[in-house]
Amino acid sequence: MNRDLIAVTALWRNMPTTSQKVFVGASDRVPEGTRLVVDVADTTIGIFRVEGKLYAYLNRCAHQGGPVCQGKIVPRVTEVIDERGESHGFAFDESNLHIVCPWHGFEYDIKTGMHPGRPSAQLIRVTVEEASDGIYVTV
Amino acid sequence: MSKIEFVNGVSTATEHKVQQITTRTDSREILANAHRDIALYHLDDYFIVDVDAHHVEFDSWAEILDHLENPVLRHNAKEMTKNWPNAKQLAFSNHPVGLTFQDVFGRIPHQAELAEHVEKTNEHRDLTLVRRAMDSMGIKMQVVFPQPMLEMGLHPDPDIVTAMTFAYNRWFTKTILPHETRVKTLLCLPFHDPDASIKMIQEFGETPGVVGFMITSQRHAGVHKNMYMRIYRELEERGLPLAFHAGPSWGDTMTTTMNRFLSVHSMSFVTCNMTHMTNWIVNGLPERFPKLKVIWIESGLARVPFMMQRLDHEYLMRQSDAPLLKRLPSEYIQEMYFTSQPLEVTIPHMLEATCKAVHAETQLMYSSDWPHWDFDVPSRIAGLPFLTEQAKRNILGETARKLFRF
Numbered sequence: 369m370n371r372d373l374i375a376v377t378a379l380w381r382n383m384p385t386t387s388q389k390v391f392v393g394a395s396d397r398v399p400e401g402t403r404l405v406v407d408v409a410d411t412t413i414g415i416f417r418v419e420g421k422l423y424a425y426l427n428r429c430a431h432q433g434g435p436v437c438q439g440k441i442v443p444r445v446t447e448v449i450d451e452r453g454e455s456h457g458f459a460f461d462e463s464n465l466h467i468v469c470p471w472h473g474f475e476y477d478i479k480t481g482m483h484p485g486r487p488s489a490q491l492i493r494v495t496v497e498e499a500s501d502g503i504y505v506t507v
Numbered sequence: 508m509s510k511i512e513f514v515n516g517v518s519t520a521t522e523h524k525v526q527q528i529t530t531r532t533d534s535r536e537i538l539a540n541a542h543r544d545i546a547l548y549h550l551d552d553y554f555i556v557d558v559d560a561h562h563v564e565f566d567s568w569a570e571i572l573d574h575l576e577n578p579v580l581r582h583n584a585k586e587m588t589k590n591w592p593n594a595k596q597l598a599f600s601n602h603p604v605g606l607t608f609q610d611v612f613g614r615i616p617h618q619a620e621l622a623e624h625v626e627k628t629n630e631h632r633d634l635t636l637v638r639r640a641m642d643s644m645g646i647k648m649q650v651v652f653p654q655p656m657l658e659m660g661l662h663p664d665p666d667i668v669t670a671m672t673f674a675y676n677r678w679f680t681k682t683i684l685p686h687e688t689r690v691k692t693l694l695c696l697p698f699h700d701p702d703a704s705i706k707m708i709q710e711f712g713e714t715p716g717v718v719g720f721m722i723t724s725q726r727h728a729g730v731h732k733n734m735y736m737r738i739y740r741e742l743e744e745r746g747l748p749l750a751f752h753a754g755p756s757w758g759d760t761m762t763t764t765m766n767r768f769l770s771v772h773s774m775s776f777v778t779c780n781m782t783h784m785t786n787w788i789v790n791g792l793p794e795r796f797p798k799l800k801v802i803w804i805e806s807g808l809a810r811v812p813f814m815m816q817r818l819d820h821e822y823l824m825r826q827s828d829a830p831l832l833k834r835l836p837s838e839y840i841q842e843m844y845f846t847s848q849p850l851e852v853t854i855p856h857m858l859e860a861t862c863k864a865v866h867a868e869t870q871l872m873y874s875s876d877w878p879h880w881d882f883d884v885p886s887r888i889a890g891l892p893f894l895t896e897q898a899k900r901n902i903l904g905e906t907a908r909k910l911f912r913f
Contacts, residue, residue, distance in 0.1 A: 375855035377890040403526070434540060439614070
């Protein structure tokens with residue numbers, strides 16, 4: 369995270385890794401639009417599937433280190449504005465799924481891992497692969 | 508890093524026991540990452556005092572109503588709980604609709620309810636929950652406040668406010684406080700009624716665990732009015748601090764223009780304490796009660812440099828409006844105490860300047876505000892790169908230990 373975002377040093381961003389490939393399970397463990405949270409030794413990872421593709425992140429929010437992957441999955445909220453600049457209320461953007469940190473509500477686009485209003489606030493991406501026998505993460 | 512599990516020779520991940528955090532999730536699971544931070548930030552090396560946390564007295568509302576002294580009021584409240592579908596946990600309270608927006612509509616479950624399983628024992632459920640939170644965050648002592656009782660300052664019936672404040676305080680000092688020495692409190696005053704406030708201080712001023720008294724800041728009252736001076740004198744003579752605990756209001760002339768809780772929370776949690784602080788200083792209360800320690804709770808810090816500059820600017824031109832002052836308003840502010848949460852950290856150089864301005868090393872005290880939606884974990888303070896080690900130690904607990912004489 370850029371140091372210009374928050375003043376607090378986020379030590380969990382420097383956690384040691386082993387670059388080891390770890391089997392998670394069969395592909396059907398992560399159906400479309402859902403998540404699977406797994407533990408690999410001391411590390412907790414969330415694996416998400418959106419539009420068929422897998423995304424994986426460390427279970428640490430960029431804000432205060434909360435368990436972001438265990439939060440609510442909701443579509444991004446938008447506001448409908450007409451050509452006169454007048455508001456017609458909220459709408460869900462069903463094409464843009466967010467994961468919401470349950471500690472404080474920081475929302476991230478699951479595909480990019482970025483906060484929609486401040487892209488430098490982003491989740492720590494974990495390499496995830498889908499092979500014929502299932503899902504692997506590298507930690 | 509502990510070892511990765513192997514199944515049939517293949518390194519394998521294990522499914523985490525809680526896939527999604529809900530209102531029913533155990534606090535220790537919700538706060539598991541905060542618990543990990545104890546080792547990461549060496550928080551065990553600090554004596555951490557949390558100067559603002561909450562228990563949820565909704566679940567004990569019937570017991571609290573039983574402590575209403577006046578038989579008519581007790582009868583009235585009990586009848587409400589029997590007959591009104593939503594009044595079991597709210598009769599006589601002043602719980603505004605906006606407060607139910609705090610959880611961002613299901614996104615922050617712990618704000619709405621801590622509905623986790625707690626084994627039935629002789630210990631009160633709330634105490635178990637408070638202890639779980641403290642242990643999860645590495646907190647040694649916690650100043651615990653109620654929740655809906657904080658809204659009483661805008662209640663339309665002053666007699667009910669006085670009666671409920673006594674009922675809650677009597678319940679809390681009997682049911683929670685004596686059973687855990689790590690739990691402390693600053694008891695609410697029925698501030699609108701100075702006689703009752705003096706009675707409250709006299710009744711509980713020496714109760715173990717009561718480390719001072721508190722005024723809920725959402726109220727339409729000028730804290731400088733003569734009727735309140737007796738309260739400040741009583742506290743000053745007893746050496747007990749006075750805290751102002753902020754809260755939201757969606758019903759004043761400013762916030763009624765607002766359509767989002769974000770706006771209301773950003774402003775009203777701050778302006779209530781700004782208002783009282785302005786009256787406090789301009790009317791020379793620091794000169795009238797020089798030994799009374801004043802704490803400003805839950806308005807963050809960012810507004811303080813603004814107030815220091817603004818009040819100094821105006822005072823120098825209008826000294827005759829504030830004849831009791833012998834120094835700049837900012838100098839009085841620098842002698843007051845502030846709790847840290849919610850710490851505005853998004854512009855680091857401004858936070859650093861703010862900490863310098865408020866003399867954070869001696870005047871700032873860590874607070875979590877758990878289990879509220881914008882709570883701060885102790886690593887907020889421990890991770891601030893511009894603070895000296897001694898400043899971190901003071902903010903995380905030593906200043907509170909000295910102020911409250913733990």
